[in-house]
Amino acid sequence: DGGITQSPKYLFRKEGQNVTLSCEQNLNHDAMYWYRQDPGQGLRLIYYSQIVNDFQKGDIAEGYSVSREKKESFPLTVTSAQKNPTAFYLCASSIEGIPTGYTFGSGTRLTVV
Amino acid sequence: AQSVSQHNHHVILSEAASLELGCNYSYGGTVNLFWYVQYPGQHLQLLLKYFSGDPLVKGIKGFEAEFIKSKFSFNLRKPSVQWSDTAEYFCAVSTGFQKLVFGTGTRLLVSP
Numbered sequence: 556d557g558g559i560t561q562s563p564k565y566l567f568r569k570e571g572q573n574v575t576l577s578c579e580q581n582l583n584h585d586a587m588y589w590y591r592q593d594p595g596q597g598l599r600l601i602y603y604s605q606i607v608n609d610f611q612k613g614d615i616a617e618g619y620s621v622s623r624e625k626k627e628s629f630p631l632t633v634t635s636a637q638k639n640p641t642a643f644y645l646c647a648s649s650i651e652g653i654p655t656g657y658t659f660g661s662g663t664r665l666t667v668v
Numbered sequence: 669a670q671s672v673s674q675h676n677h678h679v680i681l682s683e684a685a686s687l688e689l690g691c692n693y694s695y696g697g698t699v700n701l702f703w704y705v706q707y708p709g710q711h712l713q714l715l716l717k718y719f720s721g722d723p724l725v726k727g728i729k730g731f732e733a734e735f736i737k738s739k740f741s742f743n744l745r746k747p748s749v750q751w752s753d754t755a756e757y758f759c760a761v762s763t764g765f766q767k768l769v770f771g772t773g774t775r776l777l778v779s780p
Contacts, residue, residue, distance in 0.1 A: 588767070595677065597758060597772035613767075645712065656702050656760075657768060659712040 557582045559660035561646050566665045568633070568640070576631045576663045578646035584658070585651035587629035591615060592643040592662070601644075604629055605651055633665060641667045670695045672761050674771035681749050681778050689744040689774050691733075691759030701742040702760040702768065703733055712758070718742065729753070751780045 559580045568574045580587065586605050590598040600613030604623040618637025623629055629648075633640045643664050647657035673692045681687060693699060703715040716727025723735040733744045742759060759771040 590770075595772060597672075597674075598770040600767065600769075603767055647712075656704075656714045656717050657712075659704075661711040 559646055559648055559658055561644075561660035561663050563663060564661065566663055568665065568667050570667055571635045573632055573634050574665065576633065576644055576646075576665070578629045578631065578660060579627055580629075580646075580648045580658070580660075581627060582648055582658060583626070584648035585626070586649045587623070588647045588649075588657065589613075589619075589621065589629070589631045590645045590647065592645055598645065601631065640665055670761055670763060670769045672759055672769050672771035674757075674759055674774050676774045677772070679774055679776045681776070683751055683778055683780055684748050685778075687744070687746040687749045687753070687776070689757055689759075689776070691742045691744065691771060693740050693742070693759075693761045693769075695740075695761065695763055697763055700762045701733070701735060702762075703727065703731070703742075703744050704758045704760060704770075705755045706758070706773075707755045715744070715757075749776075749778045751778050754778045 562577045588603040589601040592598050599615050601619050602621040604610035610621050610623050620632045645662045646660040649657050671694045675690050701718040704712045705715050706712045715731050716725050718725045718735045726732045731746050735742050757774045760768040762768045
């Protein structure tokens with residue numbers, strides 16, 4: 556079945572460490588997105604990518620970095636510069652140019668200890 | 669910049685009650701509108717969407733939403749809720765390219 560796989564489901568990180576969250580899709584979607592979900596704040600866009608080797612900052616990109624070397628993969632690195640990294644992170648993908656909405660992954664819950 | 673407002677943060681209903689969740693957006697041009705649902709422990713799923721045509725849109729599980737352009741609104745409705753509708757509901761808007769802007773969500777609790 557086609558879908559989006561995020562791993563790991565739960566992740567613990569020590570303060571000052573970088574950590575990379577994985578997102579893989581086999582839907583042949585062009586566009587991929589990373590959102591952060593916090594209680595009472597909805598989903599806020601971190602980064603998005605419309606095509607391979609290209610990506611743009613979203614509304615809350617500070618302290619995060621991404622790469623898009625393959626169409627299927629869009630990993631997110633949470634760096635030590637992110638002041639409040641504990642959150643639920645959601646990856647999504649969509650077909651470019653057609654407003655079909657997103658397909659979401661099941662998310663990664665990151666906790667900084 | 670676009671923004672989406674969901675004024676009801678928490679809603680508590682009894683089974684069989686009717687549901688209406690408000691969603692207002694700020695953008696003067698053509699918009700695509702979505703409602704997503706997140707059941708406890710599950711990923712976000714698309715409930716329904718509006719691009720053009722009939723402003724009354726029917727989605728899955730008996731949900732519907734009405735686009736009222738003059739009010740910049742896209743309220744979600746269900747005539748009779750069930751306990752299984754307990755979830756968090758998100759309204760979202762996109763213009764042109766699909767970058768979605770989400771509202772802050774409404775947590776619905778349906779008591780049996």
